[in-house]
Amino acid sequence: MDLDDNIFMLPGPVKMHPRVLRAMSLPARAHRDPTFFEIHREIRELLKYTFQTNYDVAVISGSGTAGMDAAISNLLTKKHTAVVAHNGKFGERLVEIVKRYSNAIAVGAEWGEVIDTEKVAEAVEENDVDAVVLCHNETSTGVTNPAWEIGKIAKKHGLLYILDGITSVGGIEVRPEKMGADVVVFGSQKCVAAPAGMAALAVSPRAEEMMVENPPYYLDLKKHLEKYNNPEKADTPYTCAIPLFQALLEALRMIKEEGIEERWRKCAAMGEATREAVKAMGLKLFPRDERYASNTLTAIWLPEGVTDKEFRGTLKEKYHVVVAGAQEHIKGKVFRIGHMGIVKWTDLAATIVAIEATMRELGLDVERGAGPGVIAEHMARYGL
Amino acid sequence: MDLDDNIFMLPGPVKMHPRVLRAMSLPARAHRDPTFFEIHREIRELLKYTFQTNYDVAVISGSGTAGMDAAISNLLTKKHTAVVAHNGKFGERLVEIVKRYSNAIAVGAEWGEVIDTEKVAEAVEENDVDAVVLCHNETSTGVTNPAWEIGKIAKKHGLLYILDGITSVGGIEVRPEKMGADVVVFGSQKCVAAPAGMAALAVSPRAEEMMVENPPYYLDLKKHLEKYNNPEKADTPYTCAIPLFQALLEALRMIKEEGIEERWRKCAAMGEATREAVKAMGLKLFPRDERYASNTLTAIWLPEGVTDKEFRGTLKEKYHVVVAGAQEHIKGKVFRIGHMGIVKWTDLAATIVAIEATMRELGLDVERGAGPGVIAEHMARYGL
Numbered sequence: 001m002d003l004d005d006n007i008f009m010l011p012g013p014v015k016m017h018p019r020v021l022r023a024m025s026l027p028a029r030a031h032r033d034p035t036f037f038e039i040h041r042e043i044r045e046l047l048k049y050t051f052q053t054n055y056d057v058a059v060i061s062g063s064g065t066a067g068m069d070a071a072i073s074n075l076l077t078k079k080h081t082a083v084v085a086h087n088g089k090f091g092e093r094l095v096e097i098v099k100r101y102s103n104a105i106a107v108g109a110e111w112g113e114v115i116d117t118e119k120v121a122e123a124v125e126e127n128d129v130d131a132v133v134l135c136h137n138e139t140s141t142g143v144t145n146p147a148w149e150i151g152k153i154a155k156k157h158g159l160l161y162i163l164d165g166i167t168s169v170g171g172i173e174v175r176p177e178k179m180g181a182d183v184v185v186f187g188s189q190k191c192v193a194a195p196a197g198m199a200a201l202a203v204s205p206r207a208e209e210m211m212v213e214n215p216p217y218y219l220d221l222k223k224h225l226e227k228y229n230n231p232e233k234a235d236t237p238y239t240c241a242i243p244l245f246q247a248l249l250e251a252l253r254m255i256k257e258e259g260i261e262e263r264w265r266k267c268a269a270m271g272e273a274t275r276e277a278v279k280a281m282g283l284k285l286f287p288r289d290e291r292y293a294s295n296t297l298t299a300i301w302l303p304e305g306v307t308d309k310e311f312r313g314t315l316k317e318k319y320h321v322v323v324a325g326a327q328e329h330i331k332g333k334v335f336r337i338g339h340m341g342i343v344k345w346t347d348l349a350a351t352i353v354a355i356e357a358t359m360r361e362l363g364l365d366v367e368r369g370a371g372p373g374v375i376a377e378h379m380a381r382y383g384l
Numbered sequence: 385m386d387l388d389d390n391i392f393m394l395p396g397p398v399k400m401h402p403r404v405l406r407a408m409s410l411p412a413r414a415h416r417d418p419t420f421f422e423i424h425r426e427i428r429e430l431l432k433y434t435f436q437t438n439y440d441v442a443v444i445s446g447s448g449t450a451g452m453d454a455a456i457s458n459l460l461t462k463k464h465t466a467v468v469a470h471n472g473k474f475g476e477r478l479v480e481i482v483k484r485y486s487n488a489i490a491v492g493a494e495w496g497e498v499i500d501t502e503k504v505a506e507a508v509e510e511n512d513v514d515a516v517v518l519c520h521n522e523t524s525t526g527v528t529n530p531a532w533e534i535g536k537i538a539k540k541h542g543l544l545y546i547l548d549g550i551t552s553v554g555g556i557e558v559r560p561e562k563m564g565a566d567v568v569v570f571g572s573q574k575c576v577a578a579p580a581g582m583a584a585l586a587v588s589p590r591a592e593e594m595m596v597e598n599p600p601y602y603l604d605l606k607k608h609l610e611k612y613n614n615p616e617k618a619d620t621p622y623t624c625a626i627p628l629f630q631a632l633l634e635a636l637r638m639i640k641e642e643g644i645e646e647r648w649r650k651c652a653a654m655g656e657a658t659r660e661a662v663k664a665m666g667l668k669l670f671p672r673d674e675r676y677a678s679n680t681l682t683a684i685w686l687p688e689g690v691t692d693k694e695f696r697g698t699l700k701e702k703y704h705v706v707v708a709g710a711q712e713h714i715k716g717k718v719f720r721i722g723h724m725g726i727v728k729w730t731d732l733a734a735t736i737v738a739i740e741a742t743m744r745e746l747g748l749d750v751e752r753g754a755g756p757g758v759i760a761e762h763m764a765r766y767g768l
Contacts, residue, residue, distance in 0.1 A: 001419070003411045013412045013626055024627060025409030027387045028397045028573075030706065031580065061581050062446045062602060063622040069602040097601045189412075189623065196415065197445050197581055197625025216600035217481045218446060218453040238447040239573065241581025241625055242397055243408060322414065 006320040007347050007354075011139050011297035011338035012167060013189035013196050015347075016247070017254060024195060024247035031242050032235070039249055040234035046252035050192060050260060051169060051184060051202040053176045058224040059248070060199045061241040064166040064187030067199025069097055070219035071162050071183040074211050075131065076102035082131040082162075083107055083123045085115040085150065089140035089327050094133050094164060105129065111330060112299075114292040115145045121153050131160035137168035139190075140327050142299030142336060143287045144172060148179050155180035160207060166190055169200075170255060171267040171296035171340040182207040188244065191263070191296055193341030194251035197244045254342070264295075266382070270339040270348055271295030273378035277352045280370040281359065286334050296340040299326070301333065306362050308332045314361060319354035345379045390704040391731050391738075395523050395681035395722035396551060397573035397580050399731075400631070401638060408579060408631035415626050416619070423633055424618035430636035434576060434644060435553060435568060435586040437560045442608040443632070444583045445625040448550040448571030451583025453481055454603040455546050455567040458595050459515065460486035466515040466546075467491055467507045469499040469534065473524035473711050478517050478548060489513065495714060496683075498676040499529045505537050515544035521552035524711050526683030526720060527671045528556060532563050539564035544591060550574055553584075554639060555651040555680040555724040566591040572628065575647070575680055577725030578635035581628045638726070648679075650766070654723040654732055655679030657762035661736045664754040665743065670718050680724040683710070685717065690746050692716045698745060703738035729763045 008015045016024075030036060047057040060066050072094075076082055080102045084095045087109035098104040105127055107119050115134070124132065132154040136147040147163055154161035163181040165174050170191030176184050182204040189196035203225060211222045223237040255263060275285060275293055278300050286299035302311055308325050312335060315321045326334035339348055352371040359366040392399045400408075414420060431441040444450050456478075460466055464486045468479045471493035482488040491507050493499050499518070508516065516538040520531040531547055538545035547565040549558050554575030560568050566588040573580035587609060595606045607621040639647060659669060659677055662684050670683035686695055692709050696719060699705045710718035723732055736755040743750040 003413055008412050010412075010414055013415065013623070016412050021409045021411065025405045027405065028392050028394075028400050028579075029387055030394055030708075031397065061625075062450070063624070065622040066446070066602040069600065073600060100598055100601045187623070189626070195412075195625070195627045196623050197628060214484055216453065216457060216603065217484045218450040219600065219602065238449040239397070239571070239580050240447070241445075241579070241628060242573070243579045243631075244581060244625060244628065247627075324414075 001316065001320065006322055007350050008322050009337050009339070009343065009347065009351050010322060010324045011336050011340070012187065014193050014338055014341040015343060016193055016195060017342050019254065020194060020247045020250045023250040024243045026243070026246055029242065031240055037233040037235060039245060040228065043245065043249050043252060044228060044234045046256055047200055050252060050255055051176060052174065052260065053202045055176055055202040055204050056208065056225045056229040057200060057202050058221065058228040059245070060201070060219065060224060061197065061244070062199055063196070064185060064199050065093065066219065067185035067187070067201055068094060068164050070221050071185055071201060072097050072133065073101050073219055074215045074221040075160060075162065075183070075207060077212050078102060080130040081105060081128060082133050083120060083129050084133040085120055085145065086135065087111060087113055087115055087141065087143060087145070088135070088138035090138055090164065090166070091135040094135055098133055111141050112143065112286050112288050114143055114289055115150070117146055117149045117153065120150055124153055124157050124159065129159060131162060133162045135164040136174070137172060137294050137296055139167045139297060141286060142294045142297050143292050144168070144294045151180035160210065167296050167340065170263060173264050176202050176204065188248055191340040192251050192255060194248040195244050197241050198248055267295040267340055269378060269382045270343070270345070271298065273375050274298045274337060274339055274348065276378070277371040277374040280374050281356060281366050297336050297338045299334050299336045302335055303359060303364050306364065308335065310362055311335065311358060314358045315354055319357065321351050321354040323351070345382065349375045349379065390706055391734050392706050393721050393723070393727065393731065393735050394706060394708045395720050395724070396571065398577050398722055398725040399727060400577055400579060401726050403638065404578060404631045404634045407634040408627045410627070410630055413626065415624055421617040421619060423629060424612065427629065427633050427636060428612060428618045430640055431584055434636055434639055435560060436558065436644065437586045439560055439586040439588050440592065440609045440613040442585050442605065442612040443629070444585070444603065444608060445581065445628070446583055447580070448569065448583050449477065450603065451569035451571070451585055452478060452548050454605050455569055455585060456481045456517065457485050457603055458599045458605040459544060459546065459567070459591060461596050462486060464514040465489060465512060466517050467504060467513050468517040469504050469529065470519065471495060471497055471499055471525065471527060471529070472519070472522035474522055474548065474550070475519040478519055482517055495525050496527065496670050496672050498527055498673055499534070501530055501533045501537065504534055508537055508541050508543065513543060515546060517546045519548040520558070521556060521678050521680055523551045523681060525670060526678045526681050527676050528552070528678045535564035544594065551680050551724065554647060557648050560586050560588065572632055575724040576635050576639060578632040579628050581625050582632055651679040651724055653762060653766045654727070654729070655682065657759050658682045658721060658723055658732065660762070661755040661758040664758050665740060665750050681720050681722045683718050683720045686719055687743060687748050690748065692719065694746055695719065695742060698742045699738055703741065705735050705738040707735070729766065733759045733763065
């Protein structure tokens with residue numbers, strides 16, 4: 001496939017702007033140089049804007065999982081217990097991470113369902129609990145969990161609240177202080193539209209005081225925070241992934257230029273448009289309750305009678321439109337469209353038209369122009 | 385400073401070839417796609433070539449320190465004891481990492497000295513020891529430690545041997561099986577001349593069998609090895625730093641094209657030429673015993689009477705030649721020239737001429753053309 005010529009609609013990694021690609025491909029430079037400290041300093045300030053926080057921030061060279069691993073391993077030990085709510089692959093991963101270092105009370109919901117806040121409240125009330133861990137936006141199922149309400153439960157009981165914002169921060173409203181979140185993590189290749197390979201964290205002063213002794217060496221969050229928030233110079237304890245940081249700076253500048261509220265508003269509008277469009281085409285959303293369907297990606301049941309290979313294969317090979325499949329037990333049954341970061345209305349429009357063409361080609365019933373018409377209507381309403 | 389117009393002679397990050405930069409700046413692509421599994425597969429085979437090993441290999445998205453942290457945290461627990469030899473900043477870091485998870489018997493030498501193999505043998509014989517940990521090429525001091533001899537000691541006692549090859553692999557002869565090394569790690573921004581942000585590991589079958597339960601989640605080496613060495617498809621357990629992997633593939637292809645022995649030979653020739661040149665200019669090597677001076681970087685005392693700022697500042701601002709300072713207690717006293725990766729003879733020649741010009745400008749005694757003449761002689765002898 002021609003990487004320069006496709007419509008790239010994954011729920012991460014996402015399309016990167018040429019400005020970001022150019023920043024990434026600069027020649028080698030020293031990371032312990034005043035000009036690079038300046039890059040870190042600007043990233044730091046832009047991260048606070050993107051997270052909408054005054055907390056200290058850090059960037060770890062590693063995946064989003066590295067960020068959640070750092071958050072959990074630096075705050076929880078075998079002496080602690082955390083309620084971990086899960087309703088998909090990434091929530092389940094959080095259960096695994098918590099169990100690696102601490103004790104987990106898993107509060108589960110089916111894939112496609114939303115987390116039941118009542119059950120979280122019960123688990124917190126009925127057990128001796130130190131923390132609540134939640135995946136805000138479950139990328140595997142396209143469900144956004146009620147992170148604000150769960151934050152209230154954590155706050156009421158004075159619990160640490162660790163939030164996986166990997167595919168929410170930058171696309172869905174997150175405000176750590178107002179949500180009562182102590183740690184929020186995002187992955188660089190998601191809503192901020194930077195390359196994969198970095199995890200950013202915002203950490204409350206309370207959490208900074210509760211850091212454990214002897215966490216995993218590379219993920220020692222105290223060290224990372226101390227270096228990155230040094231007012232004199234921002235730096236990382238170990239060599240950072242230099243080109244990725246240059247790209248992250250550019251991607252964060254683009255968020256600032258557009259405005260974070262505008263990004264949230266665009267994701268909300270595109271999420272709604274996508275849902276309405278696929279329904280108009282006779283497709284069914286995977287999330288059971290549409291009120292909790294994510295605004296940064298949409299998970300959709302594959303139409304009956306076609307395989308994932310036929311459906312996504314046609315989209316990709318014939319129309320050069322790249323959407324994601326699904327994972328684990330819903331693999332081959334569900335596909336996912338990402339609409340976060342710098343995805344444009346015209347990208348979404350082309351995707352929906354290509355889905356209509358694909359359905360037609362595969363002999364499926366689809367009303368002519370129904371999906372694309374919905375997108376046109378929402379595009380016009382959005383005021384582009 | 386104009387990043388496109390300088391002679392970049394750090395001991396990492398190092399100059400990257402335009403082929404590598406271009407591969408890094410490709411548009412976004414899916415990491416769970418057959419075309420990307422193919423990238424991983426080719427990296428895997430080229431890593432075996434670069435490491436000169438048949439061991440399983442893995443690449444972790446993170447710094448070289450992440451690689452050493454993975455090696456140590458997956459093999460050593462509080463029930464184990466490791467002899468850790470150290471003679472510089474990075475060896476000292478290994479002591480810290482070992483202490484985080486296990487028990488360390490630190491066998492130290494002064495910065496600039498080589499590790500005394502007798503002392504390592506004594507420490508191994510006099511204690512109940514499970515492993516030996518060594519930094520092969522101490523980047524902070526420009527000393528190459530006798531990793532082959534220490535491997536013999538480890539082998540004699542049946543001990544695990546964990547080798548930090550961060551600035552040796554790809555520049556100095558390393559052969560894990562022949563050295564008796566169980567884990568060897570390299571950093572991507574060093575001798576292989578890829579961007580910063582990846583650590584590669586080669587792991588012996590014996591070490592694979594000795595992996596501990598519940599290592600740090602992100603650094604779970606068993607998972608990384610299992611995924612990367614799957615004969616059907618090579619993959620990573622978590623999202624990898626996609627653009628960096630594309631760049632790594634290109635950098636490793638360039639090693640294969642040139643030949644690993646040729647890279648070793650070039651580093652050896654450039655190392656010798658650098659040492660002879662700086663001595664001819666009246667400068668003094670930092671390593672006490674020149675026989676152990678590194679071939680991938682050269683550490684040199686700053687000339688008396690000039691500050692680091694004057695010396696490296698002039699080199700950089702006036703001649704656009706970038707060399708490194710030093711760290712910790714030798715900061716401001718020593719400078720370091722990297723000559724690994726794709727650094728060319730003409731880069732080295734220009735660097736030495738610029739050092740002569742700088743010395744002249746700062747009013748220091750220097751014999752006209754002595755250093756550059758040495759380089760010319762070695763260049764000619766090398767047969768370029």
